Amino acid sequence: MELIDGKKINLEVRAEIAKEVNEMVARGEKRPNLAVIIVGDDGASATYVASKVKTCKEVGFESTDIQLPDSTTEAELLAKIEEINQNNDIDGLIVQLPLPKHISEDKVIEAIDFKKDVDGFHPINTGRMAMGFTSYLPATPAGIIELLKRYNIDTEGKDCVVLGRSNIVGTPISLLMSRKAKPGNATVTICHSRTKNLKEVCSRADILIAAIGQCEFVTADMVKEGAVVIDVGIHRVKSDKTKSGWKLKGDVKFDEVAPKCSFITPVPGGVGPMTIISLLKNTLLAAQNKIYN
Ligand code: GUN
Numbered sequence: 001m002e003l004i005d006g007k008k009i010n011l012e013v014r015a016e017i018a019k020e021v022n023e024m025v026a027r028g029e030k031r032p033n034l035a036v037i038i039v040g041d042d043g044a045s046a047t048y049v050a051s052k053v054k055t056c057k058e059v060g061f062e063s064t065d066i067q068l069p070d071s072t073t074e075a076e077l078l079a080k081i082e083e084i085n086q087n088n089d090i091d092g093l094i095v096q097l098p099l100p101k102h103i104s105e106d107k108v109i110e111a112i113d114f115k116k117d118v119d120g121f122h123p124i125n126t127g128r129m130a131m132g133f134t135s136y137l138p139a140t141p142a143g144i145i146e147l148l149k150r151y152n153i154d155t156e157g158k159d160c161v162v163l164g165r166s167n168i169v170g171t172p173i174s175l176l177m178s179r180k181a182k183p184g185n186a187t188v189t190i191c192h193s194r195t196k197n198l199k200e201v202c203s204r205a206d207i208l209i210a211a212i213g214q215c216e217f218v219t220a221d222m223v224k225e226g227a228v229v230i231d232v233g234i235h236r237v238k239s240d241k242t243k244s245g246w247k248l249k250g251d252v253k254f255d256e257v258a259p260k261c262s263f264i265t266p267v268p269g270g271v272g273p274m275t276i277i278s279l280l281k282n283t284l285l286a287a288q289n290k291i292y293n
Helices: 006-026 043-059 074-086 105-111 123-131 139-150 170-178 198-202 254-260 272-287
Strands: 033-039 062-068 092-095 159-163 187-191 207-210 228-231 235-238 246-249
Touching (some): 006 272, 033 074, 033 272, 043 062, 062 074, 074 092, 092 272, 139 228, 139 272, 159 170, 159 198
Parallel strands (some): 033 062, 159 187
Antiparallel strands (some): 235 246
C-alpha cells in the first residue's frame, strides 16, 4: 500500500506556479490577481477563504479579498460581481459557497464572467468540460486528476466507482475519469442515495472515489483487494487523542481500508491540499489567457 501524498504534490505544483509568476514579472507582466468574495460569517468558509488568500501571497499572486455582511442583498452581490467582471486588473473571481439562504447560488454562479470563473462552476465551463473543450476544471476534481497523473496511476479501461453526484465533485470527476485522456478512459459508475447493492458495486471498483459527505462511510468490505481509493471527505470529529480535542476524518474508514489498497489518499494530507493549488493553477491560466483570450 502506498500513500498518495497531497502535501508533497501541493509543494511541487506550488513551486511550478511560483516559477511561472516570477518569469511573468521578469517580462514586465502583471501578477495574477484572484478576487474572492465571501458573504456572511460562516466559520468554515472564512477559514477556507483565508487559506486561499494566504496561498495566493505565497506563490506571488495578488488577491482581492471582499467580505460582505450577511445582510447583503442578491442585487448588491450581483452588482459587485459585475464590477469585478469589468475590472481588467482581476483575472479570476470566486464567490465562496454556501451563500446565505436569501441569495440564489445559481444566479450568482451564472453572473460570474465565465472567462474569470476559476472555480469552473459556470454552466459554460461545465458544458465545455463535458464536451472535452478547453475550460476551467473545478478545483477538487482537477486536484484528483493531478494526483493520479503524478503517481502514474493507470486508469485506462479500469472500473471506477464514484460515490456522490454533487456539482462540485461527484459529477465532474465522473466526467473527467471517463473522457478520452490520460488520466481518463475509465469505465465509470456514479453511486448515490438511490443506488441498489451499493456495497457490491463499490467492491468491483479498481478505483473508488468517495465524495459522499458521510464520515467513514466506506468500510473494508466495500473495497476490492488492490484498489486505488481517493477520499474527498473532510469531517471534524471530537477526539481525546489530540491536543485540540478534534481530529479530521474522511469518507473512508482509513485504518481498515488502507491495508487492502494499492494506493490511498489520507485525510488530512491527500485530496485537501490539492484543491486550493488547483484553483491557483486556474488563476494562473486565466492571467496567461491560456483557456480563453
Ligand atoms: N465551497 C466549498 N468548496 C468550494 C469551492 O471549491 N469553491 C467555492 N467558491 N466555494 C466552495
